[in-house]
Amino acid sequence: MAYLTENIDIGSGSLRVVVKDCIDIAGYPTRAGSAALAEALPAARHAAIVEQALTAGYRLVGKANMHELAFGMTGLNTWTGTPDNPCFPELITGGSSSGSAAAVAAGLAEIGIGTDTGGSIRVPAACCGVYGLKPSFGRLDRRGVMPAVSSLDCVGPIAADLDKLVAFMAAVDPSFVLSESQNVPRVAWLEVDADPAVLAAVEEQLVTTKMAMTRSILPLMNDAYSAAMAVISRETYLACETWLDSGRLGKDVERRLRAAGSIGEAELHDAEAVRKAFSAEVDRLLERHDVLVLPTLPHFPMTRAAAEAGQQDLTISMFTRPFNLSGHPALTLPLSPQQGNPVGLQLVGRRGDDAEVCRVAYFLANRNTA
Numbered sequence: 394m395a396y397l398t399e400n401i402d403i404g405s406g407s408l409r410v411v412v413k414d415c416i417d418i419a420g421y422p423t424r425a426g427s428a429a430l431a432e433a434l435p436a437a438r439h440a441a442i443v444e445q446a447l448t449a450g451y452r453l454v455g456k457a458n459m460h461e462l463a464f465g466m467t468g469l470n471t472w473t474g475t476p477d478n479p480c481f482p483e484l485i486t487g488g489s490s491s492g493s494a495a496a497v498a499a500g501l502a503e504i505g506i507g508t509d510t511g512g513s514i515r516v517p518a519a520c521c522g523v524y525g526l527k528p529s530f531g532r533l534d535r536r537g538v539m540p541a542v543s544s545l546d547c548v549g550p551i552a553a554d555l556d557k558l559v560a561f562m563a564a565v566d567p568s569f570v571l572s573e574s575q576n577v578p579r580v581a582w583l584e585v586d587a588d589p590a591v592l593a594a595v596e597e598q599l600v601t602t603k604m605a606m607t608r609s610i611l612p613l614m615n616d617a618y619s620a621a622m623a624v625i626s627r628e629t630y631l632a633c634e635t636w637l638d639s640g641r642l643g644k645d646v647e648r649r650l651r652a653a654g655s656i657g658e659a660e661l662h663d664a665e666a667v668r669k670a671f672s673a674e675v676d677r678l679l680e681r682h683d684v685l686v687l688p689t690l691p692h693f694p695m696t697r698a699a700a701e702a703g704q705q706d707l708t709i710s711m712f713t714r715p716f717n718l719s720g721h722p723a724l725t726l727p728l729s730p731q732q733g734n735p736v737g738l739q740l741v742g743r744r745g746d747d748a749e750v751c752r753v754a755y756f757l758a759n760r761n762t763a
């Protein structure tokens with residue numbers, strides 16, 4: 394099953410947490426799913442998010458598996474093993490927080506703590522049919538998280554139950570307070586190019602609500618995706634280049650990391666210009682709406698067999714990655730499977746208003762179960 398790389402029992406609470414293996418737990422090595430870090434020394438202290446979870450009364454039960462160096466979207470890992478997808482066993486788990494999502498979907502923990510630099514919480518959560526929140530950039534403390542420096546990466550929770558996800562956020566961040574407002578959300582329904590079956594599932598979910606919806610576009614979405622790819626490539630290269638010649642990296646990660654070394658200052662400069670323009674574009678749309686709605690994934694996840702045969706699909710993050718670039722909070726909630734495949738609906742909110750994203754998720758989830 395390969396959900397966990399370490400079994401752990403720290404804390405005395407009844408709610409179980411698994412922690413992605415790029416996040417420090419005192420007394421255990423942080424190996425980021427890579428043989429290049431096989432001899433890493435045990436961490437001297439807990440990462441901030443781990444300390445906060447323990448203080449809030451959660452119990453750590455394992456280090457969760459992941460796509461090596463958090464630099465891939467399939468969840469495959471030839472060194473630690475590849476987690477099974479509990480609900481969709483023929484499909485990939487998605488990456489890079491593959492073990493966190495799969496362990497939650499399998500019922501091994503109530504909360505999976507993951508990281509999201511380009512969709513790495515939301516993509517595996519959607520692939521495994523659970524909830525996943527990428528908080529606003531900087532909302533949750535990243536101290537003790539690898540890589541130490543990132544302008545995109547966020548720590549966040551994965552859960553099979555929305556109540557438990559919201560409770561975790563409130564427990565580790567006292568500023569996260571869910572509004573009791575009964576106001577009907579104003580929604581910008583983003584027009585995107587996605588698989589017709591995925592679009593139909595999202596539309597079916599939305600039309601059953603009484604939310605005020607406006608068809609909208611973000612003209613810079615594709616540019617933002619490309620810019621975010623450039624930024625993550627450069628930042629990951631700078632964080633991980635020391636292991637390139639170790640002979641211990643998986644082939645997919647080594648190939649992608651070498652290619653990332655070609656990203657230069659001019660490309661980064663252009664990416665930062667897109668970041669500024671796209672962020673402003675999202676902010677303007679959210680002045681008139683409470684949330685943006687779009688599919689989490691543009692198409693169904695590939696099969697595990699296809700991934701193991703070497704097929705890559707970074708475009709599975711086409712709708713998630715732009716909001717890492719802009720820093721806005723984004724949550725995926727599971728919809729009814731289509732043609733035996735998972736479908737996720739993504740909500741994006743104002744920066745810092747993560748609780749409103751969750752309030753709207755309740756609104757949609759209640760309609761889903763009515």
